[in-house]
Amino acid sequence: MxxxxxxxxxxxxxxxxxxxxxxxxxxxxxxxxxxxxxxxxxxxxxxxxxxxxxxxxxxxxxxxxxxxxxxxxxxxxxxxxxxxxxxxxxxxxxxxxxxxxxxxxxxxxxxxxxxKGFFRPAGGDRPDDPDWLRFRVLGATNPTYFGLYARRRMAVHGDTLEDFAQVKVKNAACGALNPHARYRTAVSAEEVAASAVVADPLRLLDICATSDxxxxxxxxxxxxxxxxxxxxxxxxRAVSTVTPTYPNTVLDLPDIATDSAAGVEPDGASFRSSIARAAYEEAGIGPEELSLAEVYDLSTALELQWYEDLGLCAEGAAAKLLREGATAPGGRIPVNVSGGLASFGEAVPAQAIAQVCELTWQLRGTAGARQVTGARVGITANQGLFGHGSSVVAVR
Missing domain, CATH: 3.40.47.10 (Thiolase/Chalcone synthase)
Structure with missing residues (x-):
């Protein structure tokens, strides 16, 4: 079947x-x-x-x-x-x-x-949830997490503030062409740099909003x-909803049930790359066959990480891919031609469906001014709290 x-x-x-x-x-x-x-x-x-x-x-x-x-x-x-x-x-x-x-x-x-503002954790205390622990033990709200991730990319791969800003510039230009987007105005790199610092090094325009x-x-x-x-x-053609394979960590905290024997050795792949790998395997394709991708750009730095995790480039080469224009409309592998969360903001239960809506219109050839020429295969990538990952492959 x-x-x-x-x-x-x-x-x-x-x-x-x-x-x-x-x-x-x-x-x-x-x-x-x-x-x-x-x-x-x-x-x-x-x-x-x-x-x-x-x-x-x-x-x-x-x-x-x-x-x-x-x-x-x-x-x-x-x-x-x-x-x-x-x-x-x-x-x-x-x-x-x-x-x-x-x-x-x-x-x-x-x-x-x-x-408006931060999403507050829902569902009461969740001491077995690593995201709840991040909120409560570290006081690390989502923008703080995004900022730490951006700093890591800067330290490990040499990404710059200018690279992050160019992600926003690219996505805002696409969003300006999308009648469903919340923000439909082009943005310059100078405007990104001049926006308020939220979680250093990320500015306000590096981070997506919350939306209806x-x-x-x-x-x-x-x-x-x-x-x-x-x-x-x-x-x-494929839907991946995998969980992480990170080793469990024994934490010296009260009321936390841990079992070090349940830990597993990491396989060298990140959670996000595991999401994509499962989708590729089920669909029987590789990243070289993609026409476009819609990814979960909670922040500009996280979009760059998806380039690597989807196999669009080698580890550490995401900023180079961006600078070459490969992920812009007309490039080798356009990413977030819908405008992404940068242009939409988060309407949480709707956003992974919205990504597939965009793939549908693109693969039909009915996306208007933001149409990717000759689009035949598209992928989405997303992740949620508590180890929820997702990716959808659509074809025509």
Whole structure:
């Protein structure tokens, strides 16, 4: 049995700060995806919702929430949570249902209404969660983490502030062409350098914002797609949702259960490279076959790291790849032609779905002014708290 499923429809609610319920954003995105697919809501046999922890109880049962908002019609519902990887896990769940023969048509929806400023840890105390420990023991908020990562790249690979700024310049130029993006204004390197320091060496314009927004996909079996008249649809070829293989660390802290015997030797690969490797292996492709990539640019320095972890260049060569223009539109391997999180901000359950929406439009050749010429294969890369990784490979 082939592992491909068809992407019949893609839809989004524009990102921004709209001050309304996540349900409204997700419902609008779902209706746009259904219209794009040319099918009715009653044709949908399953709904998979990516959960938001900020939407109260409806956010924890997002599949049922969106099914109710669209009008209960008997579809099965599933709700998934994987922090920033929630959207990819929702896609993986929908794909599994289709390949198992449980449904021919599945609607995937994610949406969020984000608070201003830092995301506060949700779910109470989590002393077994390394991210919670980072917040509480180190006092390292996400921008602090990003800053430390940037400093490491500067020390190990020689990246510069100018390199980081050029990532923002590139992504802002792409975002200016995207009607769904929150920020649609080009930015200069001088403006990045002049923005406020948030977590040295990163400036305000090096770090993504928090946003409201929604994204949705209509996925189907290849047989249904052909019956529906879609003879050459975009296809999801692989979904990777792997966890890290780092060794466990024994910590001398109270109330933390550790087991040094459970530790494993590191294999030399980072978590992010493991995410990509699993996607490549399942899809049966290598990075040299990619037409474009959509990656999780929480900060400019982290986008550079993805270049290496996706195998777009050798370790330490990301800044060189950027300087050569290889990751810009028209380059060898354009990255974040959507504008990335730099232009959208984080709407957590929606962002991994939004990445696949962009791949869909690019592979169809309908991305307008930001179209990558001749795009045939695309990859997404994302990660969430508590060891959630995700990558999706789409082809045409």
């Amino acid at each position: 082939t592992g491909d499923v068809a992407v019949l429809g893609a839809g989004m609610h524009p990102w921004g700060k709209w001050g309304r319920s996540f349900v409204e954003y997700g419902t609008a995105a779902a209706r746009a995806a259904l219209a794009d697919a040319g099918i009715g809501w009653r044709d949908v046999q399953s709904v998979v919702g990516a959960d938001t922890v900020r939407g109260g109880y409806p956010g924890y049962v997002a599949g049922a929430t969106f099914a109710k908002a669209l009008g209960w019609q008997g579809a099965r519902v599933t709700s998934v949570y994987a922090a920033c990887a929630s959207g990819a896990q929702a896609i993986a769940t929908a794909r599994a249902q289709i390949l198992a023969g449980l449904a021919d048509v599945v609607l995937v929806v994610g949406a969020d209404a984000a608070p 927004g929604g994204a949705s996909l209509v996925l189907s079996s290849m047989e249904f797609a052909r019956r529906h008249g879609a003879t050459d649809p975009v296809r999801i």
